[in-house]
Amino acid sequence: MSMPTSRDVARLAGVSQTTVSYVLNGRGNVSDATRERVLGIAAEIGYRPNQAARSMRTRRSGRIAVIMGAGIESHMQLLAGASEVAQQAGYAAESHHIDGTPDDRGERVLDLAASGQYEGILTIAPVPDELAAPVGSDCVIVPAATFDAELHSMGPLADATLIGTFVETLAAAGHRTFVHIAGPDDYVSARARAAAYTEAVERLGLRSLGLIGGSWGAETGRRAILDLPAQDETIAVIAGNDDLAIGVLRGAAERGWSLPDDLVVTGWDNHEFGAYTTPAITTVAMDFREAGRRAMRRLVAALGHTTPPPEEQGLMRIVWRESTGELPTAG
Amino acid sequence: MSMPTSRDVARLAGVSQTTVSYVLNGRGNVSDATRERVLGIAAEIGYRPNQAARSMRTRRSGRIAVIMGAGIESHMQLLAGASEVAQQAGYAAESHHIDGTPDDRGERVLDLAASGQYEGILTIAPVPDELAAPVGSDCVIVPAATFDAELHSMGPLADATLIGTFVETLAAAGHRTFVHIAGPDDYVSARARAAAYTEAVERLGLRSLGLIGGSWGAETGRRAILDLPAQDETIAVIAGNDDLAIGVLRGAAERGWSLPDDLVVTGWDNHEFGAYTTPAITTVAMDFREAGRRAMRRLVAALGHTTPPPEEQGLMRIVWRESTGELPTAG
DNA sequence: TTGTAGGCGTTATCAC
């Protein structure tokens, strides 16, 4: 009871196998009657084209590798969006989880590209910036987040403009002393956020206690607060993500600082827990699934040598909560 | 500059293409000298077997679909472990993210099985219990967590015995009033935890305020606490996971209840945030990545008609923290 | 509008 082939369909429909192929691929000129008959038979016997045979003939594997790191929660949503678009475009998306440094990953990615098994590779976890597919392989490597040639961040993942909004809004509310707790600078998004922070602080002439951090983990946020010299005015902490922010909350509690009087803090990602801490964390809600879709659309477009659809903005919005004293009533 | 084929290797090595195939697959009797020469040439010119051609000939796609739901963070780790094992076993793991009810997923899974594209399907997100591959397809469907025929939970994901430990330990510490906030009973793990809770409470003759819940979300935990009638003794809350537990924390804060005097709570999953809430959440740390490996090993074993390696226990351990008053000093 | 024929790169069955 093996799978029916296009020959079986042809036989049952009383046509040649070529005609079946034409019908299924929409090529050639097939009469409506024939087309309908073939389609009917195919559906009836549950014919499914054999991908392996098709790949062999077309020399296109139809496979895309998605490179994931370990443990970043939002990557799961990104993968979901990416694999959704890949499937719609007729590609199979395989996830590869590669631990280690960006260089480690870069090596593995190059090997995957050289393997000839994949038409494209989407890197969600960070890889070295100048990673290009090896010569002789026509595998397209597309990072989910990048800078363009002029160091403007590209793609929704690297859009850090709302960091500026955080700083501006808090400054307008009277805050003068800021500090940024950044993610690892392997990440384009972390670099973009740090850059946006620096720009805003300098532009507004605010006092900055500097950029600290270097990981996405809560302990880094806690440590940062514990290590801060005592302050006589409220500190506004711009954390790179919600994990760092909850660490900040913990550090503040351990120092006996209360929010929002001694300290205010913003996060990023809108993880569910942030709405249930006390105080709840002001953050940026981002549609990761859609971001994953867009990244994969860029890759698919590159594979088809078409231009990707323009990326309308609007994937992010600020959620003001108790950790900043719930600021913007209007706006 | 297309990829070299086994014919190229054969020509360069001065042997027949058949011999190259023998060398690469370890079949037939090939002399050491020949083998070494072939292997040398293959490595030199960067030969990689063409998967599509191989699949076509062997009638094995080498592909496994992994069914994920939306938004459960730990699924990411499970996938990482599963895809690791799949790759080692020579399979390509493709993740499919299917939203909706278990029934929705079941339908899609059946379709995937019938498509003939996959040799196996690993379901991480819940699907209907009695899901079996359609006749005529030899696609193996293996759930990551299941009950066996006698309703004992199978697989590390469904092991809820530590719920019993929570209840026993808290009872030994003097707690008499318990309540369980359960996850959605689509999940084998949620059902297993609820069952373990009920068993322990009855066995020890404790007072139970019942089983409430029905989702994994923090809001459910918060709501549960807000809806609880006022109590004159400490309530011990056994939450189905850390998200529920942080919701409990929030609800308690809103009611002005303080921990661990008015309420104690346990979570499950050891999400990072749980160590940084105030109070930090007592929970169960589980090696999801290893759990994913084991699940995939079961599937791979089923595909190869071998018996899976025995699953030593020891994937979980309790992490006592402030939300229970840090109980077990010894043991 | 439809059919014939050849080949994609591999594995497997035979001979030698």
Add this chain to the structure above:
DNA sequence: GTGATAACGCCTACAA
């Protein structure tokens, strides 16, 4: 030990 040779299921000139 090694080598012809025939599929596997599909696509696509080219012929009819």
